[in-house]
Amino acid sequence: MSYSNVKIKVNGKVIEKEIESRWLLSDFLRDKLGLTGTHVGCEHGVCGACTVLLNGEPVRSCLMLAVQADGLEVETVESLAEEDGTFHPIQQAFANNHALQCGFCTPGFLMSVKNFMETHPDLPTDDEIREAISGNLCRCTGYSNIIKAVKEAYVLKC
Amino acid sequence: MKPPKFSYLRPNNLREALDMLAEYGEDAKIMSGGQSLIPLLNMRLSTPGYIIDIGRVAELKGIREEEDALVIGGMTRHVDVEKSALVQEKCPLLTEGIRWVGHNQIRSRGTIGGSIAHADPSAELPCMLTALRGEIVVVSSEEEMTLSPEEFFLSYLLTTLEPNQLIKEIRFPKIKQGSGFAFEEVARRHGDFALVEVASVIELNHNGTIVDAKIALGGANSVPFIPEATEEFLIGKKPNDSILKEAAVLQLDELDPEGDIHGSKEYRRYLTGVLLERALNKAIERAWGGVIV
Ligand SMILES: Cc1cc2nc3c(=O)[nH]c(=O)nc-3n(C[C@H](O)[C@H](O)[C@H](O)COP(=O)(O)OP(=O)(O)OC[C@H]3O[C@@H](n4cnc5c(N)ncnc54)[C@H](O)[C@@H]3O)c2cc1C
Ligand code: FES
Ligand code: FES
Numbered sequence: 001m002s003y004s005n006v007k008i009k010v011n012g013k014v015i016e017k018e019i020e021s022r023w024l025l026s027d028f029l030r031d032k033l034g035l036t037g038t039h040v041g042c043e044h045g046v047c048g049a050c051t052v053l054l055n056g057e058p059v060r061s062c063l064m065l066a067v068q069a070d071g072l073e074v075e076t077v078e079s080l081a082e083e084d085g086t087f088h089p090i091q092q093a094f095a096n097n098h099a100l101q102c103g104f105c106t107p108g109f110l111m112s113v114k115n116f117m118e119t120h121p122d123l124p125t126d127d128e129i130r131e132a133i134s135g136n137l138c139r140c141t142g143y144s145n146i147i148k149a150v151k152e153a154y155v156l157k158c
Numbered sequence: 159m160k161p162p163k164f165s166y167l168r169p170n171n172l173r174e175a176l177d178m179l180a181e182y183g184e185d186a187k188i189m190s191g192g193q194s195l196i197p198l199l200n201m202r203l204s205t206p207g208y209i210i211d212i213g214r215v216a217e218l219k220g221i222r223e224e225e226d227a228l229v230i231g232g233m234t235r236h237v238d239v240e241k242s243a244l245v246q247e248k249c250p251l252l253t254e255g256i257r258w259v260g261h262n263q264i265r266s267r268g269t270i271g272g273s274i275a276h277a278d279p280s281a282e283l284p285c286m287l288t289a290l291r292g293e294i295v296v297v298s299s300e301e302e303m304t305l306s307p308e309e310f311f312l313s314y315l316l317t318t319l320e321p322n323q324l325i326k327e328i329r330f331p332k333i334k335q336g337s338g339f340a341f342e343e344v345a346r347r348h349g350d351f352a353l354v355e356v357a358s359v360i361e362l363n364h365n366g367t368i369v370d371a372k373i374a375l376g377g378a379n380s381v382p383f384i385p386e387a388t389e390e391f392l393i394g395k396k397p398n399d400s401i402l403k404e405a406a407v408l409q410l411d412e413l414d415p416e417g418d419i420h421g422s423k424e425y426r427r428y429l430t431g432v433l434l435e436r437a438l439n440k441a442i443e444r445a446w447g448g449v450i451v
Contacts, residue, residue: 002163002164002165002166004166021164021165021166021209022160022161022162022163022164022166022199024160024161024196024200027160043159043160043197043200044159044197044200044201045193045196045197045260045264048261048263051263054266057237057266058262058263058266059263059266059267060193060263060264060267062196062200063192063193063196063197063264063267064192064196064267065161065166065192065196065209065211067166067168067211068192068211068213112263130348131348132262134261134347134348134349135260135261135262135263135264135349
Protein backbone atom coordinates (compact mmCIF):
# COMPACT_ATOMS: atom_id res chain seq x y z
CA MET A 1 0.00 0.00 0.00
CA SER A 2 1.25 3.46 -0.73
CA TYR A 3 0.84 6.43 1.55
CA SER A 4 1.74 10.06 0.96
CA ASN A 5 2.09 13.06 3.22
CA VAL A 6 0.03 15.95 2.02
CA LYS A 7 -0.41 19.55 3.01
CA ILE A 8 -3.59 20.97 1.52
CA LYS A 9 -5.28 24.25 2.31
CA VAL A 10 -8.99 23.53 2.54
CA ASN A 11 -11.37 26.46 2.92
CA GLY A 12 -8.56 28.58 4.30
CA LYS A 13 -7.29 26.03 6.83
CA VAL A 14 -4.06 24.10 6.27
CA ILE A 15 -4.50 20.33 6.69
CA GLU A 16 -1.40 18.13 7.06
CA LYS A 17 -2.01 14.42 6.97
CA GLU A 18 -0.68 11.09 5.87
CA ILE A 19 -3.16 9.64 3.43
CA GLU A 20 -3.54 6.63 1.19
CA SER A 21 -2.39 7.61 -2.31
CA ARG A 22 -5.42 6.12 -4.00
CA TRP A 23 -7.93 8.31 -2.18
CA LEU A 24 -9.96 10.52 -4.42
CA LEU A 25 -10.10 14.17 -3.45
CA SER A 26 -13.90 13.84 -3.13
CA ASP A 27 -13.55 11.06 -0.55
CA PHE A 28 -10.80 12.87 1.31
CA LEU A 29 -13.04 15.93 1.68
CA ARG A 30 -16.15 13.98 2.67
CA ASP A 31 -14.86 11.06 4.70
CA LYS A 32 -11.67 12.38 6.24
CA LEU A 33 -12.53 16.05 6.72
CA GLY A 34 -16.29 15.66 7.21
CA LEU A 35 -17.00 18.22 4.48
CA THR A 36 -20.01 16.37 3.10
CA GLY A 37 -21.29 19.35 1.14
CA THR A 38 -19.30 18.12 -1.86
CA HIS A 39 -21.58 15.49 -3.38
CA VAL A 40 -20.62 12.38 -5.27
CA GLY A 41 -22.91 11.23 -8.06
CA CYS A 42 -21.33 9.41 -10.95
CA GLU A 43 -17.64 9.21 -10.01
CA HIS A 44 -16.55 9.41 -13.60
CA GLY A 45 -16.65 13.07 -14.35
CA VAL A 46 -20.06 13.42 -15.98
CA CYS A 47 -22.51 14.84 -13.41
CA GLY A 48 -20.52 17.69 -11.87
CA ALA A 49 -21.95 17.23 -8.35
CA CYS A 50 -18.41 16.94 -6.94
CA THR A 51 -17.10 20.19 -8.47
CA VAL A 52 -14.78 22.16 -6.14
CA LEU A 53 -12.30 24.96 -6.77
CA LEU A 54 -8.61 24.11 -6.93
CA ASN A 55 -6.46 27.22 -6.75
CA GLY A 56 -9.62 29.06 -7.79
CA GLU A 57 -10.39 26.93 -10.85
CA PRO A 58 -13.32 24.51 -11.07
CA VAL A 59 -12.34 20.83 -11.09
CA ARG A 60 -14.00 17.46 -10.61
CA SER A 61 -12.96 16.20 -7.18
CA CYS A 62 -13.90 12.64 -8.24
CA LEU A 63 -11.32 12.80 -11.07
CA MET A 64 -8.41 13.78 -8.84
CA LEU A 65 -6.38 11.97 -6.25
CA ALA A 66 -6.16 13.89 -2.99
CA VAL A 67 -2.36 13.60 -3.23
CA GLN A 68 -2.48 15.62 -6.46
CA ALA A 69 -3.75 18.57 -4.41
CA ASP A 70 -0.64 18.48 -2.21
CA GLY A 71 0.59 22.05 -1.75
CA LEU A 72 -2.53 23.52 -3.36
CA GLU A 73 -5.68 25.24 -2.18
CA VAL A 74 -9.17 23.73 -2.28
CA GLU A 75 -12.49 25.53 -1.78
CA THR A 76 -15.68 23.59 -1.20
CA VAL A 77 -19.30 24.68 -0.91
CA GLU A 78 -18.77 25.02 2.86
CA SER A 79 -16.59 28.06 2.17
CA LEU A 80 -19.45 30.09 0.70
CA ALA A 81 -21.70 31.14 3.60
CA GLU A 82 -20.40 33.48 6.30
CA GLU A 83 -19.69 32.14 9.76
CA ASP A 84 -23.00 33.49 11.11
CA GLY A 85 -24.84 31.58 8.40
CA THR A 86 -25.47 34.52 6.05
CA PHE A 87 -25.71 33.16 2.53
CA HIS A 88 -23.27 34.00 -0.20
CA PRO A 89 -25.03 36.04 -2.95
CA ILE A 90 -25.05 32.97 -5.23
CA GLN A 91 -26.72 30.86 -2.54
CA GLN A 92 -29.26 33.62 -1.85
CA ALA A 93 -30.04 33.91 -5.56
CA PHE A 94 -30.55 30.15 -5.85
CA ALA A 95 -32.91 30.25 -2.86
CA ASN A 96 -34.84 33.24 -4.21
CA ASN A 97 -35.36 31.66 -7.63
CA HIS A 98 -36.27 28.09 -6.66
CA ALA A 99 -33.11 27.01 -8.41
CA LEU A 100 -33.02 23.75 -6.48
CA GLN A 101 -35.34 21.01 -5.39
CA CYS A 102 -33.52 18.06 -3.83
CA GLY A 103 -30.29 20.02 -3.78
CA PHE A 104 -28.07 17.12 -4.72
CA CYS A 105 -26.53 18.90 -7.69
CA THR A 106 -26.47 22.31 -6.00
CA PRO A 107 -22.98 22.34 -4.42
CA GLY A 108 -21.44 21.62 -7.82
CA PHE A 109 -23.50 24.34 -9.51
CA LEU A 110 -22.57 26.87 -6.84
CA MET A 111 -18.85 26.24 -7.21
CA SER A 112 -18.98 26.29 -11.03
CA VAL A 113 -20.96 29.54 -10.92
CA LYS A 114 -18.58 31.10 -8.40
CA ASN A 115 -15.66 30.64 -10.77
CA PHE A 116 -17.75 31.77 -13.74
CA MET A 117 -18.68 35.03 -12.01
CA GLU A 118 -15.08 35.68 -11.07
CA THR A 119 -13.86 35.13 -14.62
CA HIS A 120 -16.82 36.91 -16.31
CA PRO A 121 -17.39 40.06 -14.26
CA ASP A 122 -19.89 41.60 -16.72
CA LEU A 123 -23.51 40.39 -16.82
CA PRO A 124 -23.42 37.34 -19.13
CA THR A 125 -25.92 36.31 -21.80
CA ASP A 126 -28.17 33.29 -21.32
CA ASP A 127 -26.03 31.35 -23.79
CA GLU A 128 -22.86 32.12 -21.85
CA ILE A 129 -24.53 30.93 -18.66
CA ARG A 130 -25.76 27.78 -20.38
CA GLU A 131 -22.26 26.95 -21.53
CA ALA A 132 -20.82 27.68 -18.08
CA ILE A 133 -23.20 25.21 -16.41
CA SER A 134 -23.11 22.62 -19.20
CA GLY A 135 -20.82 20.50 -17.03
CA ASN A 136 -23.36 20.21 -14.21
CA LEU A 137 -26.42 17.97 -14.38
CA CYS A 138 -29.64 18.61 -12.45
CA ARG A 139 -32.24 15.89 -12.64
CA CYS A 140 -35.06 17.67 -10.83
CA THR A 141 -35.22 21.41 -11.28
CA GLY A 142 -34.31 21.91 -14.89
CA TYR A 143 -32.09 24.75 -15.87
CA SER A 144 -34.37 27.77 -16.38
CA ASN A 145 -34.49 28.74 -12.71
CA ILE A 146 -30.78 28.14 -12.34
CA ILE A 147 -30.12 30.56 -15.20
CA LYS A 148 -32.41 33.12 -13.53
CA ALA A 149 -30.53 32.62 -10.27
CA VAL A 150 -27.16 33.21 -11.90
CA LYS A 151 -28.43 36.49 -13.31
CA GLU A 152 -29.78 37.56 -9.94
CA ALA A 153 -26.49 36.63 -8.30
CA TYR A 154 -24.83 39.27 -10.48
CA VAL A 155 -27.30 41.85 -9.19
CA LEU A 156 -26.99 40.83 -5.53
CA LYS A 157 -23.23 40.92 -5.73
CA CYS A 158 -23.03 44.62 -6.50
CA MET B 159 -16.13 2.98 -7.73
CA LYS B 160 -12.73 3.69 -6.22
CA PRO B 161 -9.22 3.36 -7.60
CA PRO B 162 -7.48 0.06 -6.85
CA LYS B 163 -4.26 0.02 -4.81
CA PHE B 164 -1.13 1.30 -6.53
CA SER B 165 2.19 2.83 -5.64
CA TYR B 166 2.22 6.54 -6.34
CA LEU B 167 5.32 8.13 -7.86
CA ARG B 168 5.73 11.82 -8.51
CA PRO B 169 8.85 12.70 -10.52
CA ASN B 170 10.15 16.28 -10.22
CA ASN B 171 11.68 16.50 -13.66
CA LEU B 172 11.76 14.77 -17.03
CA ARG B 173 14.88 12.74 -16.30
CA GLU B 174 13.31 11.25 -13.15
CA ALA B 175 10.10 10.54 -15.03
CA LEU B 176 11.95 8.70 -17.81
CA ASP B 177 14.01 6.70 -15.28
CA MET B 178 10.84 5.64 -13.50
CA LEU B 179 9.27 4.66 -16.81
CA ALA B 180 12.36 2.64 -17.75
CA GLU B 181 12.14 0.80 -14.42
CA TYR B 182 8.38 0.33 -13.94
CA GLY B 183 6.95 1.05 -17.39
CA GLU B 184 5.50 -2.42 -17.96
CA ASP B 185 3.47 -2.22 -14.75
CA ALA B 186 2.95 1.56 -14.64
CA LYS B 187 0.56 4.16 -16.01
CA ILE B 188 1.51 7.74 -16.63
CA MET B 189 -0.99 10.20 -15.21
CA SER B 190 -1.13 13.72 -16.59
CA GLY B 191 -4.54 15.34 -16.07
CA GLY B 192 -6.17 12.09 -14.99
CA GLN B 193 -9.43 13.04 -16.71
CA SER B 194 -9.51 9.83 -18.73
CA LEU B 195 -7.30 7.66 -16.52
CA ILE B 196 -9.07 8.19 -13.18
CA PRO B 197 -12.48 7.11 -14.54
CA LEU B 198 -10.74 3.93 -15.77
CA LEU B 199 -9.20 3.43 -12.32
CA ASN B 200 -12.51 4.19 -10.59
CA MET B 201 -14.23 1.55 -12.69
CA ARG B 202 -11.26 -0.81 -12.17
CA LEU B 203 -10.84 -1.17 -15.92
CA SER B 204 -7.16 -0.36 -15.36
CA THR B 205 -5.19 -1.72 -12.38
CA PRO B 206 -1.58 -0.55 -12.71
CA GLY B 207 0.96 -1.34 -9.99
CA TYR B 208 2.41 2.16 -10.26
CA ILE B 209 1.03 5.55 -11.13
CA ILE B 210 3.66 7.97 -12.39
CA ASP B 211 2.14 11.43 -11.92
CA ILE B 212 3.92 13.79 -14.33
CA GLY B 213 1.84 16.76 -13.14
CA ARG B 214 4.85 18.54 -11.63
CA VAL B 215 7.31 18.05 -14.49
CA ALA B 216 7.88 21.65 -15.54
CA GLU B 217 9.77 20.74 -18.74
CA LEU B 218 6.59 19.18 -20.11
CA LYS B 219 4.54 22.37 -19.80
CA GLY B 220 4.31 25.47 -21.92
CA ILE B 221 3.84 26.84 -25.41
CA ARG B 222 6.71 28.10 -27.54
CA GLU B 223 6.98 29.43 -31.05
CA GLU B 224 9.35 28.03 -33.63
CA GLU B 225 9.77 29.09 -37.23
CA ASP B 226 6.79 27.23 -38.63
CA ALA B 227 5.16 25.57 -35.63
CA LEU B 228 3.87 26.08 -32.13
CA VAL B 229 5.47 23.52 -29.86
CA ILE B 230 3.25 22.66 -26.92
CA GLY B 231 4.45 20.55 -23.99
CA GLY B 232 2.53 17.33 -23.38
CA MET B 233 1.57 18.36 -19.84
CA THR B 234 0.07 21.69 -20.99
CA ARG B 235 -3.57 21.89 -19.92
CA HIS B 236 -6.41 22.43 -22.40
CA VAL B 237 -7.39 25.64 -20.63
CA ASP B 238 -3.90 27.09 -21.09
CA VAL B 239 -4.05 26.41 -24.83
CA GLU B 240 -7.59 27.81 -24.99
CA LYS B 241 -6.56 31.08 -23.34
CA SER B 242 -3.20 31.53 -25.07
CA ALA B 243 -2.90 34.70 -27.16
CA LEU B 244 -0.01 33.11 -29.07
CA VAL B 245 -2.15 30.13 -30.07
CA GLN B 246 -5.00 32.45 -31.09
CA GLU B 247 -2.60 34.42 -33.28
CA LYS B 248 -0.57 31.63 -34.88
CA CYS B 249 -2.85 28.61 -34.89
CA PRO B 250 -6.43 29.75 -34.23
CA LEU B 251 -7.83 26.39 -35.40
CA LEU B 252 -6.67 25.05 -32.04
CA THR B 253 -8.42 27.82 -30.13
CA GLU B 254 -11.63 27.10 -32.03
CA GLY B 255 -11.52 23.33 -31.55
CA ILE B 256 -10.24 23.02 -28.02
CA ARG B 257 -13.36 24.68 -26.61
CA TRP B 258 -15.17 21.49 -27.62
CA VAL B 259 -13.00 19.34 -25.33
CA GLY B 260 -15.22 18.44 -22.37
CA HIS B 261 -16.44 21.12 -19.98
CA ASN B 262 -14.27 23.82 -18.48
CA GLN B 263 -14.07 21.74 -15.28
CA ILE B 264 -12.42 19.02 -17.40
CA ARG B 265 -10.25 21.37 -19.45
CA SER B 266 -8.81 22.81 -16.23
CA ARG B 267 -7.14 19.44 -15.53
CA GLY B 268 -6.90 17.58 -18.84
CA THR B 269 -3.79 17.97 -20.98
CA ILE B 270 -3.04 17.83 -24.68
CA GLY B 271 -0.49 15.03 -24.19
CA GLY B 272 -3.12 13.00 -22.35
CA SER B 273 -5.67 13.54 -25.12
CA ILE B 274 -3.23 12.49 -27.83
CA ALA B 275 -1.99 9.45 -25.84
CA HIS B 276 -5.55 8.38 -25.00
CA ALA B 277 -6.34 8.37 -28.75
CA ASP B 278 -10.11 8.49 -28.60
CA PRO B 279 -11.29 8.73 -32.23
CA SER B 280 -13.95 11.27 -31.21
CA ALA B 281 -11.49 13.54 -29.40
CA GLU B 282 -10.81 16.94 -30.90
CA LEU B 283 -7.03 17.17 -30.56
CA PRO B 284 -6.12 14.10 -32.63
CA CYS B 285 -8.41 15.39 -35.40
CA MET B 286 -6.94 18.92 -35.36
CA LEU B 287 -3.38 17.61 -35.20
CA THR B 288 -4.05 15.37 -38.20
CA ALA B 289 -5.60 18.19 -40.22
CA LEU B 290 -2.66 20.47 -39.46
CA ARG B 291 -0.16 17.68 -40.36
CA GLY B 292 1.47 18.18 -36.98
CA GLU B 293 3.92 15.91 -35.20
CA ILE B 294 4.20 14.09 -31.89
CA VAL B 295 7.54 14.10 -30.09
CA VAL B 296 7.97 10.92 -28.06
CA VAL B 297 10.82 10.34 -25.63
CA SER B 298 12.25 7.49 -23.53
CA SER B 299 15.41 7.34 -21.40
CA GLU B 300 17.19 6.10 -24.52
CA GLU B 301 15.91 8.07 -27.46
CA GLU B 302 13.66 10.78 -28.77
CA MET B 303 11.63 10.50 -31.96
CA THR B 304 9.15 12.55 -33.93
CA LEU B 305 6.10 10.84 -35.40
CA SER B 306 3.31 11.89 -37.73
CA PRO B 307 -0.29 11.28 -36.56
CA GLU B 308 -0.60 8.56 -39.19
CA GLU B 309 2.39 6.76 -37.72
CA PHE B 310 1.28 7.32 -34.14
CA PHE B 311 -2.46 6.49 -34.05
CA LEU B 312 -3.03 2.79 -34.67
CA SER B 313 -6.66 2.25 -33.79
CA TYR B 314 -9.36 3.03 -31.24
CA LEU B 315 -7.46 3.95 -27.99
CA LEU B 316 -4.30 2.40 -29.40
CA THR B 317 -1.05 4.15 -30.31
CA THR B 318 2.55 3.15 -30.95
CA LEU B 319 3.62 4.34 -27.46
CA GLU B 320 5.89 1.82 -25.75
CA PRO B 321 5.76 1.27 -21.96
CA ASN B 322 9.00 3.26 -21.50
CA GLN B 323 7.94 6.22 -23.66
CA LEU B 324 6.03 9.39 -23.00
CA ILE B 325 4.78 12.26 -25.12
CA LYS B 326 7.14 15.14 -24.56
CA GLU B 327 5.60 17.73 -26.82
CA ILE B 328 3.42 18.22 -29.84
CA ARG B 329 4.22 20.35 -32.88
CA PHE B 330 1.25 22.20 -34.34
CA PRO B 331 2.13 23.92 -37.66
CA LYS B 332 1.16 27.59 -37.77
CA ILE B 333 -1.58 28.67 -40.12
CA LYS B 334 -0.10 30.62 -43.02
CA GLN B 335 -1.23 34.03 -44.21
CA GLY B 336 -3.76 33.58 -47.00
CA SER B 337 -5.15 30.47 -45.36
CA GLY B 338 -8.45 29.98 -43.62
CA PHE B 339 -9.39 27.31 -41.11
CA ALA B 340 -12.50 25.81 -39.56
CA PHE B 341 -13.43 23.28 -36.90
CA GLU B 342 -16.97 21.91 -36.98
CA GLU B 343 -18.54 19.43 -34.61
CA VAL B 344 -21.90 18.09 -33.54
CA ALA B 345 -22.20 16.75 -30.00
CA ARG B 346 -25.34 15.92 -28.04
CA ARG B 347 -24.53 18.52 -25.39
CA HIS B 348 -21.75 21.08 -25.31
CA GLY B 349 -18.78 19.30 -23.75
CA ASP B 350 -19.71 15.78 -24.79
CA PHE B 351 -17.55 13.80 -27.17
CA ALA B 352 -18.26 14.48 -30.84
CA LEU B 353 -20.74 12.49 -32.86
CA VAL B 354 -18.46 13.47 -35.72
CA GLU B 355 -16.11 16.39 -36.29
CA VAL B 356 -14.18 18.05 -39.12
CA ALA B 357 -11.04 20.18 -39.09
CA SER B 358 -9.76 21.90 -42.21
CA VAL B 359 -7.23 24.44 -43.44
CA ILE B 360 -7.53 25.90 -46.94
CA GLU B 361 -4.99 28.10 -48.70
CA LEU B 362 -6.01 30.34 -51.60
CA ASN B 363 -3.74 32.23 -53.99
CA HIS B 364 -4.35 35.86 -54.93
CA ASN B 365 -6.88 35.01 -57.63
CA GLY B 366 -8.91 32.75 -55.38
CA THR B 367 -7.69 29.34 -56.52
CA ILE B 368 -7.24 26.68 -53.87
CA VAL B 369 -3.53 25.92 -53.66
CA ASP B 370 -3.59 23.75 -50.57
CA ALA B 371 -6.33 21.84 -48.74
CA LYS B 372 -5.84 19.94 -45.52
CA ILE B 373 -8.73 18.06 -43.97
CA ALA B 374 -9.25 15.53 -41.18
CA LEU B 375 -12.48 13.80 -40.21
CA GLY B 376 -12.89 12.58 -36.63
CA GLY B 377 -15.30 10.25 -34.87
CA ALA B 378 -16.03 8.28 -38.02
CA ASN B 379 -13.14 5.82 -38.28
CA SER B 380 -10.94 4.32 -35.57
CA VAL B 381 -8.31 7.01 -36.20
CA PRO B 382 -8.66 10.52 -37.67
CA PHE B 383 -9.14 10.15 -41.41
CA ILE B 384 -7.45 12.26 -44.11
CA PRO B 385 -9.64 12.31 -47.25
CA GLU B 386 -6.75 12.56 -49.69
CA ALA B 387 -8.76 12.31 -52.89
CA THR B 388 -10.99 15.13 -51.68
CA GLU B 389 -7.97 17.30 -50.93
CA GLU B 390 -6.56 16.62 -54.40
CA PHE B 391 -9.92 17.31 -56.01
CA LEU B 392 -10.02 20.75 -54.38
CA ILE B 393 -6.49 21.83 -55.24
CA GLY B 394 -6.33 23.96 -58.40
CA LYS B 395 -10.07 24.76 -58.34
CA LYS B 396 -11.79 28.07 -57.81
CA PRO B 397 -14.32 27.15 -55.15
CA ASN B 398 -18.05 27.58 -55.73
CA ASP B 399 -21.10 25.98 -54.13
CA SER B 400 -21.35 23.01 -56.45
CA ILE B 401 -17.65 22.17 -56.21
CA LEU B 402 -17.81 22.23 -52.41
CA LYS B 403 -20.96 20.11 -52.39
CA GLU B 404 -19.27 17.57 -54.62
CA ALA B 405 -16.10 17.58 -52.52
CA ALA B 406 -17.99 17.10 -49.27
CA VAL B 407 -19.45 13.73 -50.25
CA LEU B 408 -16.59 12.40 -52.37
CA GLN B 409 -15.17 9.99 -49.80
CA LEU B 410 -18.02 9.44 -47.37
CA ASP B 411 -18.25 5.76 -48.32
CA GLU B 412 -14.76 5.29 -46.87
CA LEU B 413 -16.08 6.21 -43.41
CA ASP B 414 -17.12 3.48 -41.04
CA PRO B 415 -18.60 5.12 -37.94
CA GLU B 416 -20.17 3.00 -35.23
CA GLY B 417 -23.85 3.57 -34.60
CA ASP B 418 -25.22 3.92 -31.07
CA ILE B 419 -28.22 5.46 -29.33
CA HIS B 420 -26.97 8.94 -30.25
CA GLY B 421 -26.93 8.31 -33.97
CA SER B 422 -26.88 5.50 -36.51
CA LYS B 423 -23.95 4.74 -38.78
CA GLU B 424 -25.79 6.24 -41.76
CA TYR B 425 -26.65 9.40 -39.87
CA ARG B 426 -23.04 9.93 -38.78
CA ARG B 427 -21.78 9.43 -42.29
CA TYR B 428 -24.31 11.88 -43.69
CA LEU B 429 -23.53 14.36 -40.89
CA THR B 430 -19.82 14.23 -41.71
CA GLY B 431 -20.63 15.41 -45.24
CA VAL B 432 -22.74 18.25 -43.91
CA LEU B 433 -20.01 19.35 -41.50
CA LEU B 434 -17.32 19.05 -44.15
CA GLU B 435 -19.24 21.33 -46.51
CA ARG B 436 -19.73 23.81 -43.67
CA ALA B 437 -16.05 23.66 -42.71
CA LEU B 438 -14.88 24.18 -46.29
CA ASN B 439 -17.17 27.17 -46.72
CA LYS B 440 -16.02 28.76 -43.49
CA ALA B 441 -12.32 28.12 -44.15
CA ILE B 442 -12.58 29.61 -47.64
CA GLU B 443 -14.49 32.62 -46.37
CA ARG B 444 -11.78 33.23 -43.80
CA ALA B 445 -9.03 32.76 -46.38
CA TRP B 446 -10.73 35.36 -48.59
CA GLY B 447 -10.79 37.77 -45.69
CA GLY B 448 -7.04 37.36 -45.55
CA VAL B 449 -7.30 37.46 -41.81
CA ILE B 450 -7.18 34.42 -39.63
CA VAL B 451 -9.55 35.26 -36.84
C1 LIG C 1 -17.02 14.12 -18.66
C2 LIG C 1 -15.84 14.11 -19.61
C3 LIG C 1 -16.03 14.61 -20.88
C4 LIG C 1 -14.97 14.61 -21.78
N1 LIG C 1 -15.20 15.10 -23.04
C5 LIG C 1 -14.17 15.13 -23.90
C6 LIG C 1 -14.36 15.64 -25.23
O1 LIG C 1 -15.44 16.09 -25.60
N2 LIG C 1 -13.30 15.62 -26.06
C7 LIG C 1 -12.07 15.15 -25.68
O2 LIG C 1 -11.14 15.18 -26.48
N3 LIG C 1 -11.87 14.68 -24.46
C8 LIG C 1 -12.88 14.65 -23.56
N4 LIG C 1 -12.66 14.15 -22.30
C9 LIG C 1 -11.31 13.61 -21.96
C10 LIG C 1 -10.41 14.74 -21.53
O3 LIG C 1 -10.28 15.61 -22.58
C11 LIG C 1 -9.00 14.36 -21.09
O4 LIG C 1 -8.36 15.57 -20.87
C12 LIG C 1 -8.09 13.64 -22.08
O5 LIG C 1 -8.65 12.62 -22.83
C13 LIG C 1 -6.95 12.98 -21.33
O6 LIG C 1 -6.07 13.93 -20.87
P1 LIG C 1 -5.49 13.82 -19.42
O7 LIG C 1 -4.37 14.78 -19.36
O8 LIG C 1 -6.54 13.97 -18.42
O9 LIG C 1 -4.86 12.35 -19.43
P2 LIG C 1 -4.85 11.19 -18.37
O10 LIG C 1 -6.22 10.82 -18.00
O11 LIG C 1 -3.90 11.52 -17.28
O12 LIG C 1 -4.20 10.04 -19.25
C14 LIG C 1 -4.89 9.45 -20.34
C15 LIG C 1 -4.04 8.33 -20.94
O13 LIG C 1 -2.89 8.87 -21.58
C16 LIG C 1 -1.68 8.41 -20.95
N5 LIG C 1 -0.83 9.60 -20.90
C17 LIG C 1 -1.14 10.79 -20.33
N6 LIG C 1 -0.17 11.69 -20.57
C18 LIG C 1 0.78 11.07 -21.29
C19 LIG C 1 2.03 11.48 -21.86
N7 LIG C 1 2.50 12.74 -21.75
N8 LIG C 1 2.75 10.56 -22.55
C20 LIG C 1 2.30 9.30 -22.70
N9 LIG C 1 1.12 8.85 -22.20
C21 LIG C 1 0.37 9.73 -21.50
C22 LIG C 1 -2.11 7.86 -19.61
O14 LIG C 1 -1.23 6.86 -19.17
C23 LIG C 1 -3.49 7.34 -19.91
O15 LIG C 1 -3.42 6.08 -20.51
C24 LIG C 1 -13.69 14.13 -21.39
C25 LIG C 1 -13.50 13.65 -20.10
C26 LIG C 1 -14.56 13.63 -19.21
C27 LIG C 1 -14.34 13.11 -17.83
S1 FES D 1 -19.25 12.63 -9.02
FE1 FES D 1 -17.70 13.78 -9.93
S2 FES D 1 -18.57 14.36 -11.79
FE2 FES D 1 -20.08 13.04 -10.99
S1 FES E 1 -32.00 19.94 -7.50
FE1 FES E 1 -32.19 17.80 -7.53
S2 FES E 1 -30.63 17.24 -8.93
FE2 FES E 1 -30.65 19.34 -9.08
